[in-house]
Amino acid sequence: DTGVSQDPRHKITKRGQNVTFRCDPISEHNRLYWYRQTLGQGPEFLTYFQNEAQLEKSRLLSDRFSAERPKGSFSTLEIQRTEQGDSAMYLCASSLFSEQYFGPGTRLTVT
Amino acid sequence: AQTVTQSQPEMSVQEAETVTLSCTYDTSESDYYLFWYKQPPSRQMILVIRQEAYKQQNATENRFSVNFQKAAKSFSLKISDSQLGDAAMYFCAYRYIIQGAQKLVFGQGTRLTINP
Numbered sequence: 001d002t003g004v005s006q007d008p009r010h011k012i013t014k015r016g017q018n019v020t021f022r023c024d025p026i027s028e029h030n031r032l033y034w035y036r037q038t039l040g041q042g043p044e045f046l047t048y049f050q051n052e053a054q055l056e057k058s059r060l061l062s063d064r065f066s067a068e069r070p071k072g073s074f075s076t077l078e079i080q081r082t083e084q085g086d087s088a089m090y091l092c093a094s095s096l097f098s099e100q101y102f103g104p105g106t107r108l109t110v111t
Numbered sequence: 112a113q114t115v116t117q118s119q120p121e122m123s124v125q126e127a128e129t130v131t132l133s134c135t136y137d138t139s140e141s142d143y144y145l146f147w148y149k150q151p152p153s154r155q156m157i158l159v160i161r162q163e164a165y166k167q168q169n170a171t172e173n174r175f176s177v178n179f180q181k182a183a184k185s186f187s188l189k190i191s192d193s194q195l196g197d198a199a200m201y202f203c204a205y206r207y208i209i210q211g212a213q214k215l216v217f218g219q220g221t222r223l224t225i226n227p
Contacts, residue, residue, distance in 0.1 A: 031213065033213075033215075035215075040219075040220070041219060041220070042115075042202045042204075042217030042218055042219055042220050043156075043202075043215070043217050044217070045214050045215065045216070048212040048213070048214070050211065050212075055210065055211050055212045056209065056210060056211075056212035056214070091156065093156075093215075095213065098144050098161070098163075098206065098213070099146070099158055099161060100158075100206075100213075100215060101158065102148075102155050102156035102157075103155060104154070104155040105155065
């Protein structure tokens with residue numbers, strides 16, 4: 001069991017650029033979640049996949065954000081036309097039952 | 112709306128002593144899960160302990176135990192025999208299901224410092 005992995009771990013980008021993050025869940029987990037965590041705060045739910053279906057999206061997820069989980073395995077989160085307010089840690093988690101297991105996160109800095 | 116409140120932004124404890132972190136939550140549901148997660152500096156979130164709301168018995172995991180008071184909507188974490196490795200941000204989280212999605216709502220966190 002290698003745990004949840006995320007790539008890249010850090011991303012610095014200029015305002016207006018597009019970025020894409022990848023999450024690889026624990027292999028047998030069919031549920032995958034994306035959260036955003038700003039400094040000093042708890043994570044906030046962004047979106048949820050069960051297998052390849054995206055079942056729930058938070059109002060935090062503006063139309064500049066899109067997430068996919070093709071074939072129900074890894075997932076990508078894309079942010080288009082990044083803004084300084086997008087700077088945060090983006091966390092991915094996966095679960096089989098009730099417990100969610102988190103990856104190390106991708107820290108995004110928008111300059 | 113479900114909310115989770117951690118009223119202690121920071122706590123400190125002497126090594127080997129016991130510390131209790133507080134958490135309250137608001138919900139109209141009767142069946143739910145509660146969790147405590149630990150997030151060490153620059154490291155990933157780790158599940159510490161979970162509690163099913165339908166269970167009256169408080170969960171324990173080695174040095175970690177909870178005091179779950181369902182009527183009061185309180186869910187505190189007790190760490191016994193504190194160790195230097197326990198230093199981290201601790202987040203209380205409530206899990207509910209909406210439209211098939213399992214959502215975690217987190218509190219603001221408590222930063223725990225262990226004094227040697």
